[in-house]
Amino acid sequence: MGMGKSSLAKKYWMAATGLFLILFLIGHLAGNLQLLLPLGQRAKDRFNLYAAFMTHSPVVKILSYLTYTSILLHIIDGIVLTIQNRRARGKVRYAKNKPAANSSWSSRNMALLGTLIGAFIVIHLINFWAKVHFGPIETYIIANHAERIQDLYTVTIQTFQDAQYGLWLVLFYAFSMLILAFHLSHGFAAAFQSLGLSHPRYDGLIKRLGAAFAVVVPLLFAFIPLYIRFVLDQI
Amino acid sequence: MRKTTMAARKSLSLTLKIWRQKHAKARGRFETHRVKGISTASSFLEMLDVLNENLIEAGREPVAFDHDCREGICGICSLYINGRAHGPSRGITTCQLHMRSFRDGDTIYVEPWRSRAFPVIKDLIVDRSALDRVLQAGGFISVNTSGNTQDADSIPVNKQDADQAFDAASCIGCGACVATCKNSSAMLFTAAKVSHLAHLPQGQIERKRRVQHMVRQMDAEGFGNCSVTGACEVECPKGIALKHIARMNREYGHAVLTSREQT
Structure with missing residues (x-):
């Protein structure tokens, strides 16, 4: 019981890790926007x-x-919740069901959206994170800097401008950000609800903030590879 | 929501696809029945009464379904009608659903509540005693019953809290929230009682213990988790809002972090 096993506690962890990852997205986006120079x-x-x-x-x-840790916990907790929820539904399902009459598609398909985002994260890490940590990546000397630094910039631009797979990758990134938008469109406000943070004075603000965040942040993320591919000069 | 238009005709002929299941362990199946001359002014349950009279006259077993007060306050009538709990209209129970919501020639699916925690007893009747056990785990208050009970009106409660408590207390325990939830979650039901009593001075004594015990029982009964889809508040015949679940989430977190007794 307590802060581990109960249904409510599992949702606290889902919400807390989700909100931390929302903060991470802001930081990550701020860094990425430098690629638009x-x-x-x-x-x-x-x-x-x-x-x-x-x-x-x-x-x-x-x-x-x-x-x-947040990503892993969010995934593991999500899997456990999904399994429990499916089991709770029972073996016989409704022959006729109209869920669209009372709930949004995103809210009912967070696990599917999350799985697609998980697949994106794996490919994204292979594209960039793995090269920084395991190579191959070029290094060069920069003035007033003691160590040689890795040229992640060239790797990034080249990846999206690659003649063979670049276009597909750009489209995959843009599609993944669309998926992220749907995930956030439900997850942002739902996280506050799961943590019990609801008050008539702030509920509207949280909903509007969530809706804006779900549109603006994925749009800016998706814009970067599209810009590198179609607007930026060839490297 | 489907617009409930007044049917052009005063009487309807309908095709019903009804779930029949002899007992809890038996395999169920859909049975197709036709009913004629159904008045648009009759309720859905009255339409089923007509069907059952026809079946009895034909020497067949009538369809078993739950009903009692037939005025929307007892919560016993259930039924998943054409893909919606209590049918296509909002804010009503099945006894308040009128046949004018349907058109002549319609095919109507009638299914029992589907949830692992609500096993089918027979046909359209399910066992909702899991909800009773959740209430028994903590949905009560301690009062002095020795004969000198204080008048409830003598305890001051501010208007906002009284209103919130009343909204939550209007739950009739019908189980539509569970039936419509994609996770078969009983959060709205449990939260209604937790929120109701947490808003009132009489509920303070067991406040922390109540939420922990009720959540534990809710989990033990096999209900699912909350995905905040909001389907429950849409289908709730009493319009109990999702904010009561947020209230329960807050109550539970507070209780787990600060409770001095082991639960």
Whole structure:
């Protein structure tokens, strides 16, 4: 019982990790927006120094471990909840059911949306995170910086501008952000509800904030690979 | 929500696809029946009465379904009608659903509540005693019954709390929330009682124990978790709001973190 096993506690963890990942999205997006700078040495150095800071700063390290933990907990908790919910429904299902009459599609399909986001995260990590941690990645010397720094900027631009798979990857990223938008459109406000944070004075604000967040953040994320592919000069 | 238009005709002919199941262990199946001359002014349950009279006259077993007060307050009539708990209209029980909500020639699916915690007893009747056990686990208050009970009106309650408590207390325990929830969750039912009593001074004594015991029983009965789809508040005949579930979430967290007794 308590803060582990009960149905309510499992939803607390779902909500808390979800809200932390929402904060992570803001940080991640802020960093990514630097990729919209015009192609050149300045943009490259700036982004690579930022990437180096993100891999070496102890504070960011703690945050990144919290992020990994949150993702894992969110997935495991989600799987447990989904299994329990399916079992609760029983073996015989309604022959005729009209769920659209009383609930949104996203709210009923968070597990499916989450699975697709999980698949995106795996591919996204292979694309970039794995190259930073395991290579292959070029390094170069930058003025006023003691160590050689990794050229993640070139890797990123090249990945999306690749003649063979770049276009498919850009489309996959854009599609995944659409999925994320649907996941957030329900998850943002529902997280507050699960934590018991509901008050007539703030409920409207939370709903509006969630709706805006679900549109703006995935849209900006999706814009970056599309911009690199179709607007930015070839590297 | 389907617009409930007045049927053009005063009497309807309908095809019913009704779930028949001899007993809890038996395999159920849909049975097709036709009924004629159904008045648009009759209720859904009265339409089933007509069907049952026809069946009895024909020497066949009538369809078993739950009904009692037939005025929307007892909560016993259930039925999943054409894919919705209590049928297509909002804020009503099945006895308050009138046949004018249907059109001549319609095919209507009639199913029992579906949930692992609500096993079918026979045909359209399900066992909802799981809800009783959730209430028994903590949905009560301690009062002095020695003969000198204080008048409830002498305890001041502010208007907002009284209104909230009353809204939650209007739950009739019909189980539509469970039936319509994709997770068969009983959160709205449980939350209604937790929220009702948490808002009132009389509910304070068992406040922390109540929410923990009721949630534990709710989980033990095999009800699902809350996905915040909001389907329950739409289908609730008494319009009990989702905010009461948020209230229960808050009550539970507070109780688990601060309760001094082991539960």
